[in-house]
Amino acid sequence: MALAHVSARPDTLTSWHADWSGLRVLVLGLGVTGFSVADTLAELRADVLVATDAAGEEYARLLPVIGARLWEGALRSVPEEIVAFAPELVVASPGFSPEHPVIVWAQAAGIPLWGDLELAWRVHDKVLRPDGTPADWVLVTGTNGKTTTTRLTATMLAAGGLRAAPCGNIGVPVLDAVRDPGGFDVLVVEVSSHQLWYLGLSTPAGMLSPHASVCLNLAEDHLQWHGSFAAYRDAKAVVYRNTRVACVYNKSDEATRRMVEEADVVEGARAIGFDLGVPGPSDLGVVDGILVDRAFLAERRTSALELTTVGALAEHGLGAPHIVANVLAASALARSLDVPPAAIRDALTEFRLDPHRIEVVAIADGVTWIDDSKATNPHAAASSLAAYPSAVWVVGGVLKGVDIGALVAARGPGIRAAVVIGAERAEIAEAFARHAPAVPVFEVVHDETEDVMARVVELAAGIARDGDVVLLAPAAASFDQFESYADRGRRFAEAVRRRIGRDAGDQHRDPSAGSVG
Incomplete structure (x- = not known):
């Protein structure tokens, strides 16, 4: 495959007021970040080609309006259209890993490779x-x-x-x-x-x-x-x-x-x-x-x-x-x-915390239900568990290549029980068997998104005792069963409110939770 022509011009562009006109820029990705990059470069009068696996309808409609072009399709290799475009600069959205074929190609070709931060700093x-x-x-x-x-x-x-x-x-x-x-x-x-x-x-x-x-x-x-x-x-x-x-x-x-x-x-x-x-x-x-x-x-x-x-x-x-x-x-x-x-x-x-960050959903019958769905890795979940000493822990999802064993060893023995969800339940159950065998572990095997949290809440309500916290701190990503961590947290909260009959407006925070002392 032929390599693109390498230009030294991009490195001279260090101001909004520099001459960006006609610069051939390949923009990778068309989410929020990718569109902001394309829109900026189009405003600077660069020649912009956006490449993405799948374009949302709105962004695809807007690209020709701002003066950019779109290539849409599987990016498992470098399309001939990109090679023919001969980009002088590639600006990648954060989702493109160092091993992505187009990133590897750009670096091998010596084409300057920026993220959105570098472009923003230059202008x-x-x-x-x-x-x-x-x-x-x-x-x-x-x-x-x-x-x-x-x-x-x-x-x-x-x-x-x-x-x-x-x-x-x-x-x-x-x-x-x-x-x-x-x-x-x-x-x-x-x-x-x-x-x-x-x-x-x-x-x-x-x-x-x-x-x-x-x-x-x-x-x-x-x-x-x-x-x-x-x-x-x-x-x-x-x-x-x-x-x-x-x-x-x-x-x-x-x-x-x-x-x-x-x-x-x-x-x-x-x-x-x-x-x-x-x-x-x-x-x-x-x-x-x-x-x-x-x-x-x-x-x-x-x-x-x-x-x-x-x-x-x-x-x-x-x-x-x-x-x-x-x-x-x-x-x-x-x-x-x-x-x-x-x-x-x-x-x-x-100041108030974001939704799904140690958010108290409800308190009923002495049990506090907490949505920390934003705890998408073990480190975040460990902080939540440290703040609530007596918890029924709702855990699981996509572990992103991280071993959850250290977290279970450190925090697992102190919880009342674990309710395990998600695609990698077996890894979590195995970690409890090794590091906290005395802790009851309940797996939610439902694969349908609509059923998962209803079953979680049903199980947790049967386990929790007066003074306990039911803590959704999954230590994992959500995209195996939910649209996002926010969707996961929202569904948890809705299931809790259905179970205990409380309205969203009746939320309370525990003023003593997690005090440093």
Whole structure:
């Protein structure tokens, strides 16, 4: 197969105001991200060909309207139409793994390969702040807690008077935020390991330089995409590269500290630690139930600034230990942009967690039913189980190549029972047999989506006792039986309400759940 013509031109394009006209760009994927890429490049007058396995009707209709072309079909190999197009640049959606045939072909051909983050950074001067500078970027990644921390940070920045946009992997493409005509002071960008892998390919001309960055934690996830845990770790570490002011890391997660130590940052950038312990200078932490900042004040060796209390967080459903950690990480990012402690405190009184994140569905007959469907890997599920000591655990789905044995060994013996769902039930049942043989395990064998959660709730209701929590924290992806983790959580909540006869408006949160003490 002939290789495409390689052009040096893309590396010269480092501004919205550069001449992008006629640049032949292959865009891989036509979801939310892929369309934002195609729309941006079309606006820049590039020659855009979008290739996708399957195009949604709306996006397929819009492509010719914006001036882009579409190739639709199985991408198990490199279509001749793509070779004939001879792209000078390939911009890939995050779903395209390093082993995808088109990605392998592009790299072998020496064609520049970008993700949406690099494109967004190269054109982030489209809309400027009143002082004539582009918006600052704050990057948030980690195996778990990314969305919560991104939203927390943006909320704190807004309370401090800054125009802040949560974007990226959170659902709003970063390119849409960059092109928003209203402009922003700060973009808080949730970045996935997939996006970071592409960002790691950047040449100096396209290298992103955030104001602040954080990797919240690191545990096994997305191993099928990356190929190994080491490759996943290396992708996550890219978040700290070229950071200008604050590299925020989790003192309780050694991997994140090492990432900061090894990062090539802008001279003067500081390492800022956080955890639930007493903070040292340049850290944020907890002292006698008070969240404090000892990093962003001149007298940090002898003083601390109070941000809020664990009790106040618990009153708003934010008292679980892993959520308190997210609050500390977000506070560090906000403080790096000079948000006052009082504004952080005010923001936290208004903030609410996303649906399907330790969301209390109902409390009935002494049993609390909790939807944490967003816990799609063992690390996230472990945090939920730690917050609720007496649980009937609803677990299972698609494990994404991760061994669940360590989680079952650590948390399984302490639960009342497990209700196992999904395509990989056998692996989970085997893990309980090895590591927690005394714990009752019930398998839901229904394959029909409509029946799964009804049977889950029926089983759990028969097992749970006064004071127990029935916890949907699957530690797995949902796409074997459900449309998404949100669909899984919604169906669980509906089944609970049908069972106990409560309306969605009667939800209550347990103010003491997960307090740090």
